Amino acid sequence: MRKGNLITNSGMQDKDDFIIYLSNKFLQTHNINSDTILLKFGSWSKLFTIIKQNSLPQHTISLPERSIPFSIPSTLDLEVKLKGNTLHLGPVIGFIAKKNKKSLNMRALESYENRFEHYNKIKGLLFICSSDSIDTANQTIQGYYYNPEGKTVNTRWRKGTFPYPDSMFKKIRIPTKLERDLRIKLGNKLFNTNFFNKLQFWEICESTERIKHFVPQTNQYKQKRDLQDMLSMFDRVYLKPIRGKKGEGIYMINKEANFVTITNYLKEKQTFRTLYELETYLEKHIRYEDYILQQGIPTIYKNKHVDFRLYMQKNMDGTWVCQGSVGRVAQEESIVTNLKQIAHMSTGEKAIRIVFQVDSEIAKQIMNNAIIACREVCNVLDQKLGHFGDVAIDLIIDNDYKPWILEVNNLYGVKSLEILKDWETLSVLRSNPFFYAKGLGGF
Incomplete structure (x- = not known):
């Protein structure tokens, strides 16, 4: 890849607008031997006749201004890529x-x-x-x-x-x-093409053998029977809006020996003697088709819920990498870990050390296993839901150190990193998509 500068000259009055002026040195440097060349800029391209003009600096390309249907800033540092008879300027x-x-x-x-x-x-x-x-x-x-x-x-x-x-x-x-x-x-x-909801995400994971074991059992809440079925399998079930609302609208349902409890995202808890009473309560508060039921994974630390967010992006080669992570400990009795209800927050590995009482080496291995799971999920997203390059993944790590993927966000905030003053991760997250875009564009 070589550098190139493009200038447009409004003073040129050539009969043929589609003329490109190049110096002998430019032609020799790029091994251009033909009389014409296809100039490509972005997705726009046009065939130009080459005129040698040795007064031009070696890395400069000159065109009549009217030959291009838009302005190309001459002050920018462009790269030149020659493939066959196509001279590609960019990215x-x-x-x-x-x-x-x-x-x-x-x-x-x-x-x-x-x-x-x-x-x-x-x-x-x-x-x-x-x-x-x-x-x-x-x-x-x-x-x-x-x-x-x-x-x-x-x-x-x-x-x-x-x-x-x-x-x-x-x-x-x-x-x-x-x-x-x-x-x-x-x-x-x-x-970052498609936006998908929690149900669509679970459906593609459940149908893919290599990642289905990374996600909790999830079903759409269509009728009363769905809740009964989930509680027959799991003592704890989460009721979540299909479309994310930053923790709002989430309920945690716990099955006890002689009763059942439900706690909402505001930490308000109610107890019901029978499942029928609970279902009657839910009928007044939610619309079944807008919710999913999800298996609850035990992740309690000092009576507080813990989860993790991993920031996944593609590098210039198109490989998914983890750019950083955050561990979030909720307030006591809170069932969500949004910023309003967080008691403690740190980097992911530090949170693992604290929660599981392990040393740095084991914490690193636990985090690496979580990253592997996230990378597998990201690859499946690309195969089945669209083309992505920048997402944040929320997950839980259980007491056996197994990662469970809860949600993938391709519209995510970075407030947690700002609170932690993790400027290095913030810098990478903000700029890296353009490195990936450069590689994607062929430069």
């Missing part, structure tokens, strides 16, 4: 961050600046856009590209119209029709 990477262009103001753009702190290693044209700024008819996108030389907000983010990129990362839900079009045009170069 061009898009990031869909908002739903509407009005919300993509300078304040919002500046909040994403830390995602581009490693631009000098990624290079190319990196731009942020909203989903409503994507023109599927012309295959162009309006947005703001990141200018690494900008010293102020207004110079750091420059507005422009860009081609469909080499690869695209999205962090929001976008209209189904738009996503379908992007997938058709970009192929597998669009990642």
Whole structure:
């Protein structure tokens, strides 16, 4: 991969707009022997006639301005990839961050600046856009590209119209029709594609032999009989909304010798003498089809629930790696570990040492087993639910050190890491998707 600078010249008045000016040194460096070349920038490409112009610097490419239907910033550091007769400049990477262009103001753009702190290693044209700024008819996108030389907000983010990129990362839900079009045009170069609920996740895990043992037994709550069946198998069952609500709407049901208890996410506990009484209570509070029933896994530490979050991302080679982890101990009697109800939080390995009273070496092995499970699950997600590259996985580790995957989030927050002041993990999580996007785009 070699460096290349692209300039457009509005003063050129060639009869043929599709002329590209290259120096002899450029042609020799890249072993270009033909009279024409296919210039590719993002998903846009056009055949150009080569004109030698030795006054150009060795790494510079010059084109008539009108030959390209969008602006290419000449200040950016582009890489050159030659394959056959195609001269590919890039990478061009898009990031869909908002739903509407009005919300993509300078304040919002500046909040994403830390995602581009490693631009000098990624290079190319990196731009942020909203989903409503994507023109599927012309295959162009309006947005703001990141200018690494900008010293102020207004110079750091420059507005422009860009081609469909080499690869695209999205962090929001976008209209189904738009996503379908992007997938058709970009192929597998669009990642974090599908959003799925807890039931869909369990169904693909349960149907895949190599990972089914990593997930608790889960069923959709369709009728009273479903709860009876689960409580006949397990003494503890969780009732969870199919679509995540940050812990809201979760119930824990415990079967005792002569009664049954239910505790909600607010720590409110009620006792019922019979299962029929409990079912009558639930009929007033939930809609069956919106909930799942899940096997409860014992993970109590000093009468407190414990779970873990592992941050999984693909590296530049497309391999899933764990970038960091958090261990979360809930408040006493709380059944959820959201930030409002956490008693203690630390890195994953430290939490394992404390909860299981093991040394660093054993804690590391327990965490490695959890990472292996998460990696297997991530690979299956790619095979069956879409194309992903950046997710957070919530799991439990039982008293036998076995990991149980509870949920996969591809819209996740990083508040826990900010509280822990884990700046190193935060930095990696924010910037790494663009390294993966670069590799995905062929650079």
